[in-house]
Amino acid sequence: MNTAKQNAINLYMEGILKGEPRKAVEAYTGDRYTQHSTGVADGRDGFIAFFEPFIERNPIREINIVRALQDGPxxxxxxxxxxxxxxxxxxxxxxxxxxxxxxxVEHWDVIAPVKPNNPSGRSQTDGVTDVTDLDRTSANKALVLDFINSCLIERHIDRMADFIDTQNYAQHNSDIGDGLDAFVEKFAQEASSLRYQECFLCVAEGNFVATLNRASWDEQDLCQVDLFRVENDKIVEHWDNSEPVPPRHEWANSGKF
Structure with missing residues (x-):
């Protein structure tokens, strides 16, 4: 029996890359398939209805799964x-x-165009990929959740050094360079338009912790993903991705969350 991680990967690689959405969704989804990608309707039929014409319109498809984590279900x-x-x-x-x-049985996503490398020359996907420290999963998850609540939602900027390695912090956000100081300078400004509201989902495996967050930018609701790598009880690497939540009348399902 496949793991949930393998079934999720297979949905991508067989359903989209190989162009067999009907076979993939029938093989790898359960009795229900609740969809939060707002342009896709719920259920297997919704998946098929979206991806069959997508595949016809886009005959050349390259997909690379860069990082994959599983945390329980x-x-x-x-x-x-x-x-x-x-x-x-x-x-x-x-x-x-x-x-x-x-x-x-359920899917959430954030999709955005790839952006240029950041001031430190890092792309949105390069960096460490190996999952290690499996015995530290729970501790690393707790650390990241505390960081998001304390520093990003409640904006206790003075506590960031409690969570982030001040000597070794690799940044993959396309607008910010490496180091804690660069992140604080960008995020801590009173005029900063990015506001975090809730960590909606958190998936951790070993040294990696991924979070799906409700956020906003200039009063535009965002679906915000942050991925962290933890080493020796400190956050040492960060990737992110964000997507504006479209107006309600454009949703084909119950919405991003």
């Missing part, structure tokens, strides 16, 4: 997609829930 995937030889490049970050057999 929940899965996180970070993927790079290149459509029609560079016509579009997408960073996709997905969260899944699964049933007792590992079949996928």
């Amino acid at each position: 929940n899965v996180f995937l970070q993927a790079y997609q290149n459509i029609n030889n560079g016509e579009a490049e997408w960073l996709t970050t997905d969260f899944f829930d699964s049933d007792e057999n590992g079949k996928i």
